[in-house]
Amino acid sequence: IGGAEKRFAGLWVDLKRSGDRDVHLVVPRSLFDELVRAVDLSHLASFVDQATIVEDDGQNTMRKLRVTLSWLRVRHPNAVFHFTLLPPTLIGLIRPARTVYTVAGSTLTGVNWKGMAAIGSSVALAARTDVLDEGVANMLRGLFPHKREHISVTPNSFVDLETYQPAAVKKNRLVFTGLFSREKQIDRLVDCLPELDAGLRAGGIASPEYRFMGRETRSPGVAEAVAALRPKIDVQAGYEPNPIGTLAEGKVFFSIQFTNNYPSKALLEAMACGCVPIVTDVGTTRKIARDDFAHFVPREFTAKDLLPGALAALSLSKPDFEKRVATMRQFCAQNFSLASMRAYYQGLWAQAST
Numbered sequence: 001i002g003g004a005e006k007r008f009a010g011l012w013v014d015l016k017r018s019g020d021r022d023v024h025l026v027v028p029r030s031l032f033d034e035l036v037r038a039v040d041l042s043h044l045a046s047f048v049d050q051a052t053i054v055e056d057d058g059q060n061t062m063r064k065l066r067v068t069l070s071w072l073r074v075r076h077p078n079a080v081f082h083f084t085l086l087p088p089t090l091i092g093l094i095r096p097a098r099t100v101y102t103v104a105g106s107t108l109t110g111v112n113w114k115g116m117a118a119i120g121s122s123v124a125l126a127a128r129t130d131v132l133d134e135g136v137a138n139m140l141r142g143l144f145p146h147k148r149e150h151i152s153v154t155p156n157s158f159v160d161l162e163t164y165q166p167a168a169v170k171k172n173r174l175v176f177t178g179l180f181s182r183e184k185q186i187d188r189l190v191d192c193l194p195e196l197d198a199g200l201r202a203g204g205i206a207s208p209e210y211r212f213m214g215r216e217t218r219s220p221g222v223a224e225a226v227a228a229l230r231p232k233i234d235v236q237a238g239y240e241p242n243p244i245g246t247l248a249e250g251k252v253f254f255s256i257q258f259t260n261n262y263p264s265k266a267l268l269e270a271m272a273c274g275c276v277p278i279v280t281d282v283g284t285t286r287k288i289a290r291d292d293f294a295h296f297v298p299r300e301f302t303a304k305d306l307l308p309g310a311l312a313a314l315s316l317s318k319p320d321f322e323k324r325v326a327t328m329r330q331f332c333a334q335n336f337s338l339a340s341m342r343a344y345y346q347g348l349w350a351q352a353s354t
Contacts, residue, residue, distance in 0.1 A: 001034050001241075002179065003265035004104035004132075007157055008084050009035050009044060011345060014338050016047040024079075025051040026068065028061060037241040040163040062091065069093045080127075080352045082345075087118035094125050100352050101126040102154075103140070106133045106283065107183065107259040123147060127352040130154055130345075133260050134284055152348070158338040159268035166274025166325055167248040172205055172314050174252040175275060176212040177243050177266045180222045185256045185280070186212065188301065190225050195303035196310065197233045203311045211246050212237040247273035251321070252313050254278050254306075258299060261285040263336070272332055274325040276313035278306060288336075293328045 015023045025047075027035075032053050036044045044051075052072065054065050070093060073081070081088070081095060084102040088094040101122045108116065123129045123140050129151045131137035141148045178184045193210065200208045210233065212222060226237045240246065247253070253270035255261045260283025267277060267288060279289045281296040289296070295309025316324065 001031075001038060002085075002104075003157065004084055004102070005031060005035065006038070006041065006265050007341070008102075009041050010158065010160070010338065011342060013041065013043045013047070014342060016050060017043065021050065024072075026054065026065075026072070027051060028054050028056040028065070030056050034241065039242050039244055040160045066091050066093065078353070080349045082349065083122070087115075087122040089121040089125065090118040094122065096125045097127055098352055099126045100128045100130065100348050102130040102132075103136060104132050105136065106257060106262075108136055108139070109259070110183075120144075123151065126150075128152070128348045130348060132263070135260070154263065154341075155344050156336050156340055157263040157265050157268055158336050158341050159265070159272045159332050160338075161272050161329060161333060164244060164269050164272035165248065167245075169249070170251050170274070170321070171249050172200075172208045173246070173250040174208065174210050174254065174310060175243075175247055175250040175270065176210075176214070176254045176256075177240075177247070177270070178214050178264075179217060180212075180214045180237075181217045183258050184214075185258055185301075186214070186222055187225070189254055189256060189306075190222060190229075192301070192303035192306055193226075193229055193233055193235060196306050199303065199307040200311060200314065203307075203315070205311065205314045207234065208314070210235040211250070213240040213243045213246060215239050244269075244273065247275060250275045252276050252278060252310050255285075255289075256280045256297070256301065257282065259283055262288045264288065268332055268336055271328040274321075274328070276309075276321075276324060276328075278309045278313075290331065293324050293331070 012025050035041050052068060054068050080098045080100060082100040085104050088099055088101055124144055131151060132154050134153050137151055137153045141151050180186045197208060222237045226235045229235055247270050253275035255264055255267040255277050257280060261267055261279050262284040271277060277289055277294045279285050279294050279296055280299050282299050297305040
């Protein structure tokens, strides 16, 4: 499940739990079933009566979604429609004065001309556009100067600090969670493993283990690549709907995106679970990671770049490690609250309805 899906599902659950009956969720069945499997989103099932679940079956999903949205638009003529990930013009149902559109990617690199046309036309027509990345926002403002004041940057994500907590006993575990894509640089990380593992062992780290959790984007994928490294290296890769247990026992987390690590939901969850982050120093990453608890590496990192941070984190004494964890969790609590994100989106919806 991507960060955008988790952010908005979590926001909706929070609104429902607070008694808000005006905000409705429209979601495909396949995504809903995945969301409710996540421990921190299990409350979704309690409010299923206030959601519209579109039964999807591959090729007909878009058609069914279009029919559902058309029906909802007629039934609720004054409603604001907020599209996340899916450009509203792609489905042909935009209502300019009452549409909010979220561009949830940290980059538009790799988007083909059809995708760019759908994104651009949606930005041009929507009442408000919410953009995850500052660089993407500036590009869109340049393309659509008349919409400059209507394009805003997502101020923060959030993490549930009660659900995501460190385990009492930690292992010498290094973790990655996220889509197994080139943007996430998982292939570069896998290439670094032999040298990184040798360096950790030479530095006195006993039994380092690596756990990569995510969805494959091609075949053969990451699972096949890491299988070739075993049994010399203790590494596993595959999809895991609930990574909390693996994160909670980990000590190091890799957030090594090519373009930007802000505001990565996966990174926040790892920090809440007490994993010291190793992050690429790109984009606005320093808004989500600080020098007093994170280790920064260059965009095109090597094993030699990863080793000092990993070795330092795994070599910390128990009191020093716990102090680092407390610093991270306090940072998350102060800067990535659900209340702040809720206020931002409620503001966008209010602006689009006036």
